[in-house]
Amino acid sequence: MSALTDGGVYVSLPEPDAVHIRYSAADGLYTMTLANMSREGQLAPIGGNGSFHDKGWINISSTRSDLLDGKGPQKQGVIVTLDWPASSVFRYTNFGQWNGGCPMGCNIGMFAYGIPTSASHMPVTGSASFDGEIRGYTSRSEGYVDVLGYVTLNFDFGAGKLAGVMRPEAYFTWDPTPLGDYVFRDTVYAKGSTKFSGAFNVPGSTAPSSFTGSFTGPSANELMAQWQAPFVRPGTTETGQMVGVWIAQRSK
Numbered sequence: 001m002s003a004l005t006d007g008g009v010y011v012s013l014p015e016p017d018a019v020h021i022r023y024s025a026a027d028g029l030y031t032m033t034l035a036n037m038s039r040e041g042q043l044a045p046i047g048g049n050g051s052f053h054d055k056g057w058i059n060i061s062s063t064r065s066d067l068l069d070g071k072g073p074q075k076q077g078v079i080v081t082l083d084w085p086a087s088s089v090f091r092y093t094n095f096g097q098w099n100g101g102c103p104m105g106c107n108i109g110m111f112a113y114g115i116p117t118s119a120s121h122m123p124v125t126g127s128a129s130f131d132g133e134i135r136g137y138t139s140r141s142e143g144y145v146d147v148l149g150y151v152t153l154n155f156d157f158g159a160g161k162l163a164g165v166m167r168p169e170a171y172f173t174w175d176p177t178p179l180g181d182y183v184f185r186d187t188v189y190a191k192g193s194t195k196f197s198g199a200f201n202v203p204g205s206t207a208p209s210s211f212t213g214s215f216t217g218p219s220a221n222e223l224m225a226q227w228q229a230p231f232v233r234p235g236t237t238e239t240g241q242m243v244g245v246w247i248a249q250r251s252k
Contacts, residue, residue, distance in 0.1 A: 016212055016226060019111045021096070030082070032067065034098055034109070038076050041068040048084070060084040067098075090114075092217035093224050093247045095135060110135050112224040112245040114216035117194050121219050123157040124192050130155070130223055131251045136244015138170055138231065146171045151246045153184075153223070160191035166200065166211075168242065172233065179203065179231050184211075196225075204232035205239065213246075222249045 018035035030043040043065035067078040082096045093114030100108065129152065136147040148171070153164035164184045169176035180203030187198035197212040213225025228243045 021113050093222045117215040117220045122192050125158045127156045129251045130248035132248025134246040139241045162187040162189040200229050205230040
């Protein structure tokens with residue numbers, strides 16, 4: 001699941017499986033492909049983000065890596081950042097992002113990846129709520145801004161029903177601006193399915209919107225999705241488009 005921007009007015013959702021990433025326990029390395037924008041290559045760590053003192057790291061929040069051409073040593077001009085699993089609240093799913101230089105198309109992107117739930121391990125009775133976080137971008141002539149926020153999904157596994165709400169917050173300024181409740185509509189979820197989709201009732205807009213996602217973990221413990229929707233900046237006439245991804249975990 002992924003979303004990208006050219007840093008300005010263009011935002012887009014690649015196909016849900018456009019970003020491929022796999023991990024080798026034998027050598028501890030990731031290999032990935034970014035849709036049709038890159039060739040397959042290993043990730044070569046170059047640094048990290050977090051806090052540290054004179055004796056070393058106190059906390060690691062993410063790692064940064066060069067995307068190599070194959071096994072290298074040539075680089076593809078792309079920096080990939082992965083959230084550090086040990087610092088994440090999610091166990092089976094994770095966030096990542098890339099910053100692609102002009103050889104790759106001058107774009108940046110966000111993605112979610114995880115261990116897929118098999119159809120044979122999907123719940124077919126009962127219900128569950130999932131709470132999670134969203135990450136994305138807006139399209140703006142002045143340059144994109146980050147979008148964060150929260151999402152709640154309520155599944156009735158036995159009846160094959162889905163309801164929920166996304167609450168995005170855009171960073172037009174230093175402080176986040178809540179963009180309202182994006183209540184789910186036109187949801188599609190069938191009993192026993194590993195996938196789901198739908199759209200939003202968007203505050204102040206009737207422009208198209210959508211989301212599509214899938215479950216992760218051994219028993220649908222978590223989920224991930226990509227989404228796109230319009231926005232109206234509160235108190236102004238500014239409008240635009242947002243794209244992003246979310247990860248959520250079962251809360252009850």
